[in-house]
Amino acid sequence: MRLQIDNVRHDAGPVKWYEEAERESPVWTLILVGYGKCLYWVEGEKLLLEKGDLALIPDHTVFYGKTIPSISHEKYVVTFSHEDGASMLPLLGAHRYIRLRTGKYELLLSRMQSMKEQWIERHPYYQTMCQALLLETLTHMNREVDEGEHSSIKYRHTELMKTYIQNHYREKVTKEHLAAVIEKSPNHAAVLFREVTGQTISDYVNALRIKTAVYLLRHSQRAIADIADYLGYCDASYFHRVFKRETGRAPSAYVMDREPAQL
Incomplete structure (x- = not known):
């Protein structure tokens, strides 16, 4: 095709x-x-x-x-x-x-x-x-x-898990955390999340972090290492790898487009 x-x-x-x-x-x-x-x-x-x-x-x-x-x-x-x-x-x-x-x-x-x-x-x-x-x-x-459309309970449970991640994505988020949110087993939470969203829990967390990183790289004066640490990446080299995998570009490429500092 x-x-x-x-x-x-x-x-x-x-x-x-x-x-x-x-x-x-x-x-x-x-x-x-x-x-x-x-x-x-x-x-x-x-x-x-x-x-x-x-x-x-x-x-x-x-x-x-x-x-x-x-x-x-x-x-x-x-x-x-x-x-x-x-x-x-x-x-x-x-x-x-x-x-x-x-x-x-x-x-x-x-x-x-x-x-x-x-x-x-x-x-x-x-x-x-x-x-x-x-x-x-x-x-x-x-x-x-x-x-076909997911059942209302599956959709509701997934939305609850998404909300938890959106409030805690700078921290470590595990299937155990999400299982507690929907009161199901960890494996059930992980399988349900991937079934509905098409992403693993880790992929979803990283996508939120990188979206925030792109904004900060363009609209703040923070250093790349500082942004990585703020978003929960203790290893700066790992942050660079994840960032390039998600965006296709290095963090430094976005710094070049950064808005000038306000005097």
Whole structure:
């Protein structure tokens, strides 16, 4: 299967937005909403998308979308075409749009953010990287579609575990900690977390830490070693390895983009 990306777009804030596609459009449209709400009409059917919603609209589908007055939103949009994608991913053989409230929101948001960064900054082999990230995103989406929506209790337990991690990610977080939160066994907590989020507990913690690290590298005057220690990495070299694995760049690359200190 070959994916050919046409564009990667990031819409954010209260700015008015409108787009449409005619029957002749040869590209598919993948949308992930980061926050707020936006509105589409697909083949005349109203489609309201909110935070955590994924939507995949096939090629040759008539649709238009626009902002909702007084409601800001953020979304990532990838338009692409493919050659015989349905042979590997059944959802690429769909003739009607697919909407999914993903349980893997944080994972897929990071993939869409990476796609946007690669597309804008044109790093070497950026097209290959974007194709790989898109394929991973579509694969996760197809798995969730096949599995069906998670039960309300699974989703609620996962959200409780996420909340605990978001409040303690600078500390050591184990499956025993999360098991205590949902009053289940440690192994049950670890398996459930990965099933719903698509990430291990360690991967999820590291992703939160690195997201914070990127912000601090760009918007504070802290040294790299200080940031690593603040985020719970006692070994600075390990922080560098994890950071590069998660972002594809060294921490020093973000320091170069740092905002100047206020006098």
